[in-house]
Amino acid sequence: MMISMQRIKAIFIKDYKDFSRNTAVFIVIFLPILMAAFFDRMGTPSIDTHFMSINMAFILVATYVQCCLIAEEKEKNTLRNLMLSPAKTVEILLGKGLLSFVLTIIVVFFSAFLSEYQPAEMTAMVIALLLSTVFYISVGTLLGLFSKSIVEASVTVLPAMGLLLFGPFAVHFAEKYPVLSLFEWLPSSQLIELAKVTEGSHTSADILIPILVITAWIVCISLLTAWVFQKQKSD
Template identity: 45%
Template sequence: MMNISFTRIQAIFMKDYKEFSRNYAISVMIFVPLIMTFLYRDMGIDVAQKLMFPLAITFGMVTAFIQAALIAEEKERNTLRSLLLSPASLADILIGKSALVSAITAIIIGLCCYIIGYMPSVAMIVALILSTLFYAALGTICGLFAKSTLETTFTVLPVVIIFPFGPMLLMFAERFSVLNIAKWLPSSQLADLAQGDISIPIIGILIWTIAAWVIAIILCKKRMVD
């Protein structure tokens, strides 16, 4: 079993925070979901539905993209290999590298809920936490495939387009039957939960989250021996 060092996790978190605060091209992304929330606030739809699009933007452009950019930046500077071979365990590295985007995501979602006037249920909070972990894992995977920060834009693009916008893809399912698979995406499960269904959406998001982190861990371990 891997030992977890909170001191090492904190050090990785602070390193990422400094990199994030210096890179304005990445840090400016945090304002996009808030702007979209203000635009959606006065729309004449259910309050839970108002939250879905800002959530999609948050998970895609903030959680996944920023996580991928931070991982890719480590690779570009050839510091990821050193980090993986350092005394820090793989758990320390993955938790530390995900802590910043998870905290930023939590703050943005909290602000979005406040702006719209939406009070999430306990089940929704659990689903949002799992979704945050899922998109952090996807960002890690995309970052490991990217060779540079610039290339992150292309590796994370399928994630930003497909995974956060499941409900919107379902709108075209009548014309393109293959898009019916979008109903099983985490974003679609989250939308179902917002409409009252609880157990199946949470189980679905949990399965996606576990699968994504298993892949991320395998890729990290492969990176250690490359």
């Protein structure tokens, strides 16, 4: 199956223009950076503190911005036109996610830089961060497909925001409430687990397991997103 880079580029440029005109959504991307700078001024941050700003970058940029971009298309009824265009599903989804991907990488980089986070295993962490970016964008796309407007998208994204951002902290109470141990398998929790395990002695399996778990989440959410997209396209 041939993929047209021209179509992906055209969708990317359109999204960039729409994004730059939306002041409220544009301002959101600076919040994780400001939080990272604030945490750095508080003293020596822990791994959990570092990843509070990084996971917030994923939630606010990769998920929230992506959700709003999709919802805005639906609100203007332009997503329907895009679905009926010659562009393939994969081209539309890649094009719609490209801006969020670029923005997320930039924001995550500056969040890590300002909080002075230095991974013990740079290669493994970069791979995990890139995979996490894809996961959060997929979640944003999925939620956007269920939203009819930007206002509705802002509400739709809240449960995912709470789950993925605060889920890792819930794991600390798993001894008292065993059911909370399920949150350990969230991509955000696995990312923190990878960061912690690489700080000390570790094996290849210790690095591989979190990456495989995040990859499994990507496959599941991506397949679900593609199915919902195809269903809405045929309706």
